[in-house]
Amino acid sequence: MATIASVRVPTEELALHESLATVPDLRFECKPLVLCEYAELSLLHAVVDDRWELETALDADVSVERWSLLTSFDGGWLYDFDWAPGVDAAFRTLTRGGSVTSATATDAVWHLRLVFSSREAFSEAFERCSRYGPSMEIEHVHTLADGNENVGDLTRSPYRIDDLTDEQREALRAACERGYFDVPRRISLSELADELDVSHQALSERLRRGHEVLVREVLFFDESGVA
Numbered sequence: 001m002a003t004i005a006s007v008r009v010p011t012e013e014l015a016l017h018e019s020l021a022t023v024p025d026l027r028f029e030c031k032p033l034v035l036c037e038y039a040e041l042s043l044l045h046a047v048v049d050d051r052w053e054l055e056t057a058l059d060a061d062v063s064v065e066r067w068s069l070l071t072s073f074d075g076g077w078l079y080d081f082d083w084a085p086g087v088d089a090a091f092r093t094l095t096r097g098g099s100v101t102s103a104t105a106t107d108a109v110w111h112l113r114l115v116f117s118s119r120e121a122f123s124e125a126f127e128r129c130s131r132y133g134p135s136m137e138i139e140h141v142h143t144l145a146d147g148n149e150n151v152g153d154l155t156r157s158p159y160r161i162d163d164l165t166d167e168q169r170e171a172l173r174a175a176c177e178r179g180y181f182d183v184p185r186r187i188s189l190s191e192l193a194d195e196l197d198v199s200h201q202a203l204s205e206r207l208r209r210g211h212e213v214l215v216r217e218v219l220f221f222d223e224s225g226v227a
Contacts (some may be wrong), residue, residue: 007113010110014090015110017063018057023048028044041091063084119147126138175192
């Protein structure tokens with residue numbers, strides 16, 4: 001039976017560690033539309049306040065051989081990457097025998113959602129990473145029962161509540177305490193951003209990402225799927 005695994009991989013063992021360490025609030029996302037046997041994740045959506053700061057960091061990032069900006073996209077920018085040889089090898093180790101259904105990179109961690117044809121195939125991937133790297137930390141594993149296969153299970157976000165960043169927790173807590181979620185609201189987004197000493201865009205991003213984590217966890221996570 002197909003097995004879906006949500007895992008964490010350190011960015012320093014995969015890709016874009018230097019860029020993420022250099023640029024505040026940077027986030028990369030990849031959600032392939034078609035599953036493939038090996039996804040090198042060459043197309044990534046970057047969410048960041050300062051595009052020019054990002055591109056300066058990309059020029060100095062040893063994991064990136066070449067990059068090109070394709071277009072603005074969904075409040076950020078879509079980039080095409082050519083990875084350094086070691087990065088390609090690391091992606092192949094992770095994905096051999098499986099497929100990537102979604103991926104994000106932020107705060108020094110890649111969050112990957114992988115699907116394998118069987119529990120045994122995933123176990124082989126985990127053992128391979130344990131031997132050769134990159135390090136793989138399992139968040140949860142879900143095996144699809146016969147007759148219950150659902151495309152939504154394969155493309156579901158890999159986030160869990162534990163994945164909320166400190167900034168997202170602070171933003172959500174402050175928004176709740178100061179009445180941002182009240183009807184009518186007792187504080188505007190701009191006012192709350194001023195109180196937290198962050199930009200309007202940064203606060204909006206933290207709240208949106210935090211909401212996604214909470215909603216995915218509450219509405220979609222199946223406790224029976226935890227390894």
